Amino acid sequence: MSEPILKVVNLKKHYPIRKGMFNKQVATRYVVDGVDIEIMPGETVALVGESGCGKSVLLRVLLGIEDATEGEIYYYGKNTKEMSKQESRRIRKKVQMIFQDAASALHPRFTVMESLSEPLLLGGMKNKREIEKRVCETLEKVGMDASYRFRSPGSLSGGQRQRVLIARSLVERPELILADEPISALDVSLQAQVLNLLMDLQDEYKLAMLFVAHDLAVVRQIANYIMIVYAGHILEAAPSSEIYSNAHHPYTQVLLESAPSISRGVRNEDFHLNLKVGDAPDPANPPSGCVFHTRCVYADERCRTEVPEKREISPGHYACCHKAKTAKEFAQEGCADGKGGCVKS
Numbered sequence: 001m002s003e004p005i006l007k008v009v010n011l012k013k014h015y016p017i018r019k020g021m022f023n024k025q026v027a028t029r030y031v032v033d034g035v036d037i038e039i040m041p042g043e044t045v046a047l048v049g050e051s052g053c054g055k056s057v058l059l060r061v062l063l064g065i066e067d068a069t070e071g072e073i074y075y076y077g078k079n080t081k082e083m084s085k086q087e088s089r090r091i092r093k094k095v096q097m098i099f100q101d102a103a104s105a106l107h108p109r110f111t112v113m114e115s116l117s118e119p120l121l122l123g124g125m126k127n128k129r130e131i132e133k134r135v136c137e138t139l140e141k142v143g144m145d146a147s148y149r150f151r152s153p154g155s156l157s158g159g160q161r162q163r164v165l166i167a168r169s170l171v172e173r174p175e176l177i178l179a180d181e182p183i184s185a186l187d188v189s190l191q192a193q194v195l196n197l198l199m200d201l202q203d204e205y206k207l208a209m210l211f212v213a214h215d216l217a218v219v220r221q222i223a224n225y226i227m228i229v230y231a232g233h234i235l236e237a238a239p240s241s242e243i244y245s246n247a248h249h250p251y252t253q254v255l256l257e258s259a260p261s262i263s264r265g266v267r268n269e270d271f272h273l274n275l276k277v278g279d280a281p282d283p284a285n286p287p288s289g290c291v292f293h294t295r296c297v298y299a300d301e302r303c304r305t306e307v308p309e310k311r312e313i314s315p316g317h318y319a320c321c322h323k324a325k326t327a328k329e330f331a332q333e334g335c336a337d338g339k340g341g342c343v344k345s
């Protein structure tokens with residue numbers, strides 16, 4: 001079996017909260033708190049969780065934009081802490097990022113040509129003709145005419161800008177793309193187009209991808225493996241088909257029920273049937289025991305005090321819940337407050 005392109009072990013990112021004249025640390029924000037990930041060549045792993053759960057911070061740490069507080073990151077089996085500068089540069093070419101907000105991720109005064117040639121120049125490519133050829137080829141791959149290279153971002157539509165951003169991530173022919181909600185800023189009509197484009201490119205270049213989304217509906221077609229994040233923790237992880245047909249964590253079950261409505265930015269009435277009303281936890285004050293207990297309708301005393309361990313449901317399918325079971329089984333058992341039928345079965 002080949003080696004994972006990316007392996008992440010017990011990754012944590014904590015931010016100190018400082019106050020007063022001496023800038024003393026008074027508390028900590030536990031934004032990413034013990035995450036494990038493994039991505040094999042050509043595989044797409046999706047990271048799904050609601051806004052504020054630490055997805056973008058995690059990607060920034062994976063890219064080396066910020067340092068981890070704890071934990072290990074391996075690219076091609078090599079620990080990033082032990083990489084020479086030269087090795088880090090080589091990795092940086094093979095690992096690229098697509099940002100959510102194409103409008104601010106592209107320099108407003110750069111033409112498309114300048115934006116796309118920048119990574120090539122930084123990567124050491126010198127021949128102007130070769131650079132131009134690569135830029136034109138890449139634009140065509142993302143469905144844009146090569147003549148767009150003379151345009152500035154201001155003259156492009158939102159969908160075109162996102163395509164340019166995707167082209168920029170591909171121009172160095174990477175092997176792994178970290179995509180931070182690459183379609184969520186687009187109109188619904190454009191989302192499917194850009195998602196299809198990403199899937200075509202994935203096939204063509206045999207790309208591996210870490211695809212971040214806040215909605216399970218979006219990742220259904222693209223991901224081989226799905227990880228559900230909540231308050232900086234992975235609550236459930238499984239091959240895609242398992243997540244959609246056999247979710248064992250109450251939070252995943254909520255996300256599944258609410259996926260279509262969340263993607264439209266509204267919550268349907270059912271949403272509250274199996275989720276206690278309230279905000280996601282404050283990273284500066286995470287709940288004791290199970291991080292989901294403040295919103296879980298099945299929470300009991302054990303959930304409030306004891307951190308659940310990772311349970312293997314089937315090969316490759318893990319859930320961090322003391323009671324892990326299907327939505328139907330949870331429904332049959334009823335809520336912790338004695339009311340039955342809190343989940344639609």
Ligand SMILES: Nc1ncnc2c1ncn2[C@@H]1O[C@H](COP(=O)(O)OP(=O)(O)O)[C@@H](O)[C@H]1O
Nearest residue numbers: 015029031050051052053054055056057058283
């Ligand atoms: N540089 C920072 N310092 C302190 N807290 C941060 C910093 N960056 C992000 N956060 C906090 O981390 C949490 C997760 O943010 P983020 O990763 O952007 O969430 P999302 O899952 O929506 O991408 C938020 O509460 C945010 O306020």
Ligand code: SF4
Nearest residue numbers: 290293296303321322
């Ligand atoms: S451990 Fe308890 S609180 Fe956490 S998800 Fe499971 S039932 Fe809910």
Ligand SMILES: [Mg+2]
Nearest residue numbers: 055056057180
């Ligand atoms: Mg984000």
